[in-house]
Amino acid sequence: MELSLAAVLFYSLAALAAGTAVAAVVAEDPSRAAAWLLGTLAAVSGVSFLLGAYPAGAAQLLAAVGGSAALRRAGARPAASEVAARLRAGAGWWAVATAAGLLLFGTFAVTLAGGDATPADRASAGDDSGISFDAYLLPIGLVAVHLLVALAAAAYLARGPRPPQDAAAPQPAGAPAP
């Protein structure tokens, strides 16, 4: 049975995505589950790159990093130091993460350098079979505005508690101490 390089990359990325997805569901700690979700999103981004969907893969990677960071921050409310202590990884986890990262960047290298021509290459070569998002500029613009409003609303909702009024009000000079 012959396995092409693309097939090897697909099976590796699929195993990474499936394994991290199952781990995200099984994990009891929300911050740990969010960290596993980051692995799933990165693997799916690699699958998108493998299929030549470069814009979608890049957007998934960016959204994965930002969303997972927010999830991890909110999943462990007590204190940042406690979160860091819970997410501290040993040598084995570092090895797994390094292998996953190398797999992801290997996929990027294979698809961008040795695989299909990029849309820019096709455009420079006069090939009109590239992708044009002209018909979807308005929906994509609306979604971008929606994302901006959603992030502003999220920042407003997630703001910390206000300090008490008595502590914030300046004390007049010469006033007796309580």
Next chain:
Amino acid sequence: MSADVGLTHYLLLGALLFACGATGVAVKRNASGAFVGVGLMLVAAAVNFVAFAHFNPAFRTEGWAFALLVAVLGAAGAAVGVAVALAYARGRGTADVDAARDLKG
């Protein structure tokens, strides 16, 4: 014997991811854990869109565009959802979704 990767393989991957996400939403009691499941389901949809776009050239532009929209909307939804859960947990002292009965009809 060749072992080419076809559309079925990508659909199976998407189905597995969706099943994991649905299980997480149904099982998790913590709101943040439930949002992880929602994220998995959105990722599964994106896999399907990208796969169909690759194997059906007539659907290529639409598949890529919808995959982009799914990624961005998933990030926006996760941000707002987690912020709401955080505000609720700050006020009630718990992020247990079973404890949120204020809007129960």
